[in-house]
Amino acid sequence: MIPFNKPYISGRETEYIADAVKRGKISGNGDYTKMCQNFFEERYGFPKTLLTTSCTDALEMCALLLDIAPGDEVILPSYTFVSTANAFALRGAKLVFADSRADQPNIDETEIEELITPKTKAIVIVHYAGVTCDMDAFRDICDRHDLVLIEDAAQAIDSYYLDVPLGSLGDLATFSFHETKNIISGEGGMLVINNELYKRKAEIVWEKGTNRAEFFRGEVDKYGWQDLGSSFLPSEITAAFLWAQLENIEDIQMRRLSLWEQYNDGLSAFPNRKFSRPIIPEYATKNGHLYYILCQDIETRTELIQYLKAHGIHAVFHYLSLHSSPYYADKHDGRVLPNSDRYTETLLRLPLYYELESVEKIVNAIRTFDEK
Numbered sequence: 001m002i003p004f005n006k007p008y009i010s011g012r013e014t015e016y017i018a019d020a021v022k023r024g025k026i027s028g029n030g031d032y033t034k035m036c037q038n039f040f041e042e043r044y045g046f047p048k049t050l051l052t053t054s055c056t057d058a059l060e061m062c063a064l065l066l067d068i069a070p071g072d073e074v075i076l077p078s079y080t081f082v083s084t085a086n087a088f089a090l091r092g093a094k095l096v097f098a099d100s101r102a103d104q105p106n107i108d109e110t111e112i113e114e115l116i117t118p119k120t121k122a123i124v125i126v127h128y129a130g131v132t133c134d135m136d137a138f139r140d141i142c143d144r145h146d147l148v149l150i151e152d153a154a155q156a157i158d159s160y161y162l163d164v165p166l167g168s169l170g171d172l173a174t175f176s177f178h179e180t181k182n183i184i185s186g187e188g189g190m191l192v193i194n195n196e197l198y199k200r201k202a203e204i205v206w207e208k209g210t211n212r213a214e215f216f217r218g219e220v221d222k223y224g225w226q227d228l229g230s231s232f233l234p235s236e237i238t239a240a241f242l243w244a245q246l247e248n249i250e251d252i253q254m255r256r257l258s259l260w261e262q263y264n265d266g267l268s269a270f271p272n273r274k275f276s277r278p279i280i281p282e283y284a285t286k287n288g289h290l291y292y293i294l295c296q297d298i299e300t301r302t303e304l305i306q307y308l309k310a311h312g313i314h315a316v317f318h319y320l321s322l323h324s325s326p327y328y329a330d331k332h333d334g335r336v337l338p339n340s341d342r343y344t345e346t347l348l349r350l351p352l353y354y355e356l357e358s359v360e361k362i363v364n365a366i367r368t369f370d371e372k
Ligand SMILES: *Cc1c(COP(=O)(O)O)cnc(C)c1O
Pocket: 053, 054, 055, 056, 057, 080, 081, 083, 084, 126, 152, 154, 155, 175, 176, 177, 178, 187, 188, 189
């Protein structure tokens, strides 16, 4: 069976973990954490980064940084992972779900402004499959309405809007190093702080509401409770694992992009009668995070999953529209979001991981299914 995902291991993870243990500081914000944060700041020009225990946690930090409270509204896509929504719902925000674009699953920038009210505090966008949203449009909307822009860049490491790295255009951005992403640490994530306004507070929220980070740097002679916060830092063991991955980021990205292209070339070599391939806007790069196809309807997708399974291939779908989920359906304002529902029913993800060798076998299976 070709699995859907297999975590990439560079081979040096346990060596660096052993080293972290030997250094005698294994809680958070040690040498490996700083090495990883410096890496991201140098490679992508992020002004400030903080490693977190997950992208979910980084999103929860965003809600705390914005002082989200009951009465506030947050606009976000319905077609996304639950963490994008939970982070703000946990602080009592009203979630205003926006539809996806007709041509691809990213949030539709043309339908945002009609959702803005005096209570709107932030827009959270998701770069689905590592493909950027229309950042000029979102920056413009947020500037004109004085809203905070947050990028859920969980899937978007090493991807660009024109020549600008994703994660650097929102006021805040979040990344994931969960084992299903390109660069991993088991569970793990990162908050990027681009807006100066949140720099000091982010460090305080990260360190349980204290200014311990300033104390460690020798900037203050004692530390104490400054604000609301929680425990958002990963241990050095997690950071050491991540460091072993970052050393190989070029190789990982090259391999994943090559697999993405193999899928796209292979599938474009015959008429796609029962499905369509991803559309990448001109302003977007790819980062090989995931390859998906859109089946003509849910029945076709169910059949194709079964057909691939019978041929030893595990393909999966994901994201059930959040606006009609068991938890949120009766809180949603009733608007219909047809594109989000269409991706919920028709999107299929194909296996894509570093060690995958058999793209050809998968393409051939899809071709025979398509010709049936
Ligand atoms: C993976 C993912 C998350 C959650 O990341 P974790 O690190 O597992 O918390 C959030 N949003 C999106 C869009 C994701 O793909």
